[in-house]
Amino acid sequence: MTAEAITVLGLGNLGRALAEAFARAGHPTTVWNRSAGKAEGLAATVASTAAEAVAASDLVVVAVLDNQAAHQVLRGVDVRGRAVVNLTSGTPGEARELAAWAAANEAEYLHGAVYAVPQTIGTDASSILYSGSAAVAERWRKSLELLGKVTFLGDDAGRASGYDVAILSGMYGLLGGFVHAAALARAGGIGAGELTPVLLAWLTDLQPALVTFAEEIDSGSYSGGESSLAMNQSGLATLIRAAEAQGVPFAGLDAFKALVDKQVADGRGEESLARAVESF
Structure with a gap:
């Protein structure tokens, strides 16, 4: 079977490690970053806009500086029917706000808290706590396990934070x-x-x-x-x-x-x- 396409928004140290893990496992990976040069050397398609990157995949993984930046990146982007997995650090309230935004825009939302340094993403030393959409956690579990051990904490999007x-x-x-x-x-x-x-x-x-x-x-x-x-x-x-x-x-x-x-x-x-x- 052909591996499903995955998009990663944000190519800081963490975002790049996420994209590398997906690409290494054979997923067609699309990436976007404000500074396109951060994608150099990645086995991925580089989108010119966040909207173009989101349109390329059903699973969209966000890893940016903070949740304010996540709002800015996603604002105005058509996320209908997409699974948005946000691995950006922030407060429980911010995670719930983004979950409400996703629901209002007909997307499913899952929030994650990463316990790993970028170099250990995709190894046994990496684990991620998730909360929010149980459907996303179940539907995309195998893909998320490529990043590290998956623990789902329930449907409150703020619980992982x-x-x-x-x-x-x-x-x-x-x-x-x-x-x-x-x-x-x-x-x-x-x-x-x-x-x-x-x-x-x-x-x-x-x-x-x-x-x-x-x-x-x-x-x-x-x-x-x-x-x-x-x-x-x-x-x-x-x-x-x-x-x-x-x-x-x-x-x-x-x-x-x-x-x-x-x-x-x-x-x-x-x-x-x-x-x-x-x-x-």
Whole structure:
């Protein structure tokens, strides 16, 4: 059977990797980018306009800078009968707005959150969360699996982005903590390379605590208290003092302690640290 045509709008690092994955699998691939030079070397048909690119395929994959750019690219384009899969990062509300726009223009919409660097698209190291049109997720599943593992989260187009912003917040919190840990270690004459194996072992040991915290947050019951707010308030105060003494204060620690302080001030000091989520 002849592979079906697929269009990719946007040829940044991610968009180019998507187009390469489709073309490599034998799909006739049409691409469009504001700067046509980005298509150089691709085994794809280069459209002169976004409208021309969309007209070439039933599946249209969008990977541009942000959802405002996605709106601009798609505005005025005839998307009737097309499956629009948007892999552009943004907020849950923006994804829902684009889904509503697609529905008003007689197109099906699926939003995706990509967990991969461009170099790993199409490998086992790539996974993508999708939400929105179940029909698109099912109809085009084999094609989407060419990009990475497919997980469908339901028909709320904003749900994939909801996961995405939460996961990215956790990621940047971890990275911020790591670079501060490296700065503290360096101030104490310890190399980052020496610190990292010990830190990784401790973070691995913390995984069961995160599962417990998640259960407490979902249930709204924080009575466990094995890692109490009051105990962590004291620990954070000591850590902040030590960081300041070594000349590497970190506002992230101060902000987290403020969340804990609020709960302790409300008389919740003996309850679980997970209760700090209620300070938001």
